[in-house]
Amino acid sequence: MHFNNLYYQTFPNHYHSQMPMALANPMLVCKNQELANFLGLSEQRIRDADFLQVFSGQAVIEGMQPLAQKYTGHQFGYYNPDLGDGRGLLLGEVIAEDGLNWDLHLKGAGPTPYSRGGDGRAVLRSSIREFLACEALHYLGIPSSRALALTVGENPVYRETQEQAAICTRVCRSHIRFGHFEYLFHSKQTDELKKLVDFCIAHYFTECLAEPKPELAFFRQIVIRTAQLIAKWQAYGFCHGVMNSDNMSILGITFDFGPYAFLDAYQENFICNHSDHSGRYAFNRQPSIGLWNLNCLAHAFSGILSIDELKAALQEYEPEFLVHYRDLMQQKLGLTDWQPQDQPLLGQLLDLMQQHQLDFTNTFRLLSETDEQAELMAWFGATEQNMAWINAYLRRVNQQDISADERFKCMQKVNPNYILRNYLAQNAIEAAEKGDFSQVNELFELLKNPFTTQKDKQHFADNAPQWAQQLEISCSS
Ligand code: AMP
Ligand code: MG
Numbered sequence: 131m132h133f134n135n136l137y138y139q140t141f142p143n144h145y146h147s148q149m150p151m152a153l154a155n156p157m158l159v160c161k162n163q164e165l166a167n168f169l170g171l172s173e174q175r176i177r178d179a180d181f182l183q184v185f186s187g188q189a190v191i192e193g194m195q196p197l198a199q200k201y202t203g204h205q206f207g208y209y210n211p212d213l214g215d216g217r218g219l220l221l222g223e224v225i226a227e228d229g230l231n232w233d234l235h236l237k238g239a240g241p242t243p244y245s246r247g248g249d250g251r252a253v254l255r256s257s258i259r260e261f262l263a264c265e266a267l268h269y270l271g272i273p274s275s276r277a278l279a280l281t282v283g284e285n286p287v288y289r290e291t292q293e294q295a296a297i298c299t300r301v302c303r304s305h306i307r308f309g310h311f312e313y314l315f316h317s318k319q320t321d322e323l324k325k326l327v328d329f330c331i332a333h334y335f336t337e338c339l340a341e342p343k344p345e346l347a348f349f350r351q352i353v354i355r356t357a358q359l360i361a362k363w364q365a366y367g368f369c370h371g372v373m374n375s376d377n378m379s380i381l382g383i384t385f386d387f388g389p390y391a392f393l394d395a396y397q398e399n400f401i402c403n404h405s406d407h408s409g410r411y412a413f414n415r416q417p418s419i420g421l422w423n424l425n426c427l428a429h430a431f432s433g434i435l436s437i438d439e440l441k442a443a444l445q446e447y448e449p450e451f452l453v454h455y456r457d458l459m460q461q462k463l464g465l466t467d468w469q470p471q472d473q474p475l476l477g478q479l480l481d482l483m484q485q486h487q488l489d490f491t492n493t494f495r496l497l498s499e500t501d502e503q504a505e506l507m508a509w510f511g512a513t514e515q516n517m518a519w520i521n522a523y524l525r526r527v528n529q530q531d532i533s534a535d536e537r538f539k540c541m542q543k544v545n546p547n548y549i550l551r552n553y554l555a556q557n558a559i560e561a562a563e564k565g566d567f568s569q570v571n572e573l574f575e576l577l578k579n580p581f582t583t584q585k586d587k588q589h590f591a592d593n594a595p596q597w598a599q600q601l602e603i604s605c606s607s
Contacts, residue, residue: 131170133193133222134231137304140329144313144322145197150187150219151240151250153283153295158182159254159567160261160280160574165301169226169234169278184221185279185299187239194222194234198242202316203309203376204426206410211316213309213376214244217252220305231333233305234278238297251287255559256607257296258570260387262558264300266550266577267384272362273355274384275302280570282562289606294563302383304334308427309376315430327434330380345434350443353424355382357447360420361454365462366546367393367490369413371403372605375423389603392549394594396483396490405605421447462494463523464541466530475526478519486511489593491549498541501527501534546580547591553598554590 137145161181166172171181176191183189190196198215205213219239223231237260238252252260257280267274278299285295306326314323331338331348341347359382363370369391370377370384377386391402393413400413411419424447428440435443459476460468483493488510496509501524510516527537550573558569576590583591 131176131191131193132225133195134225135193135195135222136231136329136333137199137220137223137233138195138197141322141326144200144310145220146200146243147195147197148219148240148242149190149196150221150236150297152188153186153281153297154285156182156186156188156281156283157567158185158279159258159282159296159562160277160570162265162276162278162574165276165278167227169224169232169301171278181279182281185236186281186283186297187236190221196221196236196239198244199305199310200244200313201307201309201376202313203307203374204312204423205374205376206406209312209316210376211313212244212246213313215242216245216248217241217250218300218305230303232301232303235300235302235305236297237300238295249287251285251295252298252607253287253289253293254282254296254563255293256388257282257298258559258562259390259555259603260298260300262550262555262570262573262577263387263390264384265574266580267368269578270366270546270549270580272366272368272384273359273382275300275379275386277301290604302379302385303381304330304379306330306334306380307376307385308378308380308423308430310380311427311430312375315433320433323430324434327431334381343439345431346439346443349428349431349435349440350446352380352382352427353443353447354450356420356424357450358382358454359384360417361451361458363416364413364455365458365544367396367413367549369393369400369402369411370416371406371411371603373411373416373419373423375426378423378427388607389605391552391603393490394551394553394598395487396480396493397487398480398484402603403605404602417451420451458544461544462541464498464527464537466532471526475519475522479523482510482516482519486516491546492591492593494541494545495547495591497523498538498545543581547583548576548580548587550577551594551598552601552603553594556598556601 196219200214202211202213218237221234226232241250261277261280264274264277278301282296287293287295335348338344338347371390372388379385389403398414401409506520561569
């Protein structure tokens with residue numbers, strides 16, 4: 131393994147060096163072998179025992195230089211200057227198989243100067259949820275940080291009840307957030323801010339170097355990637371839950387998982403975060419919150435770009451989001467083009483789903499598997515309104531110059547059969563808390579192929595049971 135630790139070398143004033151706090155008697159819950167191979171952590175070089183030691187915070191590999199990064203951000207609409215890695219440590223940047231540097235980051239590795247009184251730990255349940263979601267999103271084609279390892283220890287952690295401490299190892303090109311720029315701007319470190327912009331362009335946005343004004347191209351890229359990412363969340367029914375600006379990656383990847391959820395029954399204003407009383411981060415507010423966060427970032431860029439440049443770049447957000455979202459919904463509906471009547475057709479479908487509490491994912495999957503009117507009526511319910519929509523939809527798709535089989539094939543590539551439903555994660559968590567990690571690993575394997583029907587796994591595609599509606603996912607993780 132070769133580490134180059136660019137952040138460590140470049141920004142000595144914006145982190146705190148520190149060793150991880152080890153888990154006691156750790157066990158390996160999950161290992162992402164494919165990702166380990168990609169990163170050069172192959173079996174020959176790092177034995178399983180070493181792997182467990184490193185990713186439970188007991189040892190570091192030569193070349194790692196662990197550090198907690200300083201950043202700030204807007205939480206629930208208000209600026210908080212005291213943020214940073216409160217329980218996360220960047221172990222180092224490793225040069226992977228693709229020749230690029232990738233961050234290895236432990237989450238739950240002990241308190242840091244940015245912990246604000248917290249214990250620096252993460253509990254097993256939230257670490258399982260983060261591990262599975264990173265990978266589930268990745269395999270759905272939604273950019274996300276990845277998960278390499280999940281370990282659990284005997285250390286007690288106190289939340290609403292006593293729980294087990296765990297560490298999830300997160301991997302992505304960079305952990306630089308909107309909040310890194312907000313920190314340097316609000317603490318008036320102008321030269322350092324400029325240096326961070328140049329650093330990001332040089333390492334993660336090299337295509338911007340060819341543009342007449344690389345800083346502007348960089349900011350525009352963040353706007354565009356964020357719009358595209360959130361369009362994907364909306365198309366796949368993913369609710370992030372805590373879209374604070376410190377949880378927004380500049381790379382346009384899904385990042386920092388808390389009480390997220392995939393929609394079961396469609397509810398446009400669904401709030402997955404039990405602590406989000408005002409619904410600030412409700413499902414249908416995610417697109418506008420994405421823009422709100424970009425405005426925070428634009429403010430931080432106000433010494434680097436002119437107001438007009440920033441405004442023009444921000445104005446690209448909405449059209450980019452709409453085009454990307456429409457394109458995805460066109461594919462999900464099995465349409466080869468987008469005609470004026472398709473917008474109301476989609477709107478009515480969402481209304482029907484909401485009205486009849488139909489499962490978002492399974493409704494689209496059914497439309498990708500059958501055009502039998504009777505079967506569709508059985509799913510939607512036998513009302514005139516449903517019949518009218520089904521007939522309008524079938525008329526529309528049958529007009530196209532493409533066979534039903536071909537259409538189904540295309541639709542099944544964008545309408546997953548399996549998603550990481552809260553109740554599936556909950557069942558796996560309850561087993562893991564009793565020492566049985568098999569369900570976590572089964573879900574991990576299953577979700578690598580979300581679009582393919584897998585033998586003996588059909589029950590994982592069932593609608594959520596009644597009890598799942600009562601599941602409350604809290605912010606305490
Ligand atoms: P989050 O909403 O999970 O992204 O966390 C917001 C901030 O609180 C970040 O700066 C975290 O590092 C910090 N934080 C969350 N949980 C803990 C904890 N148990 N101990 C220390 N810091 C924490
Ligand atoms: Mg965070």
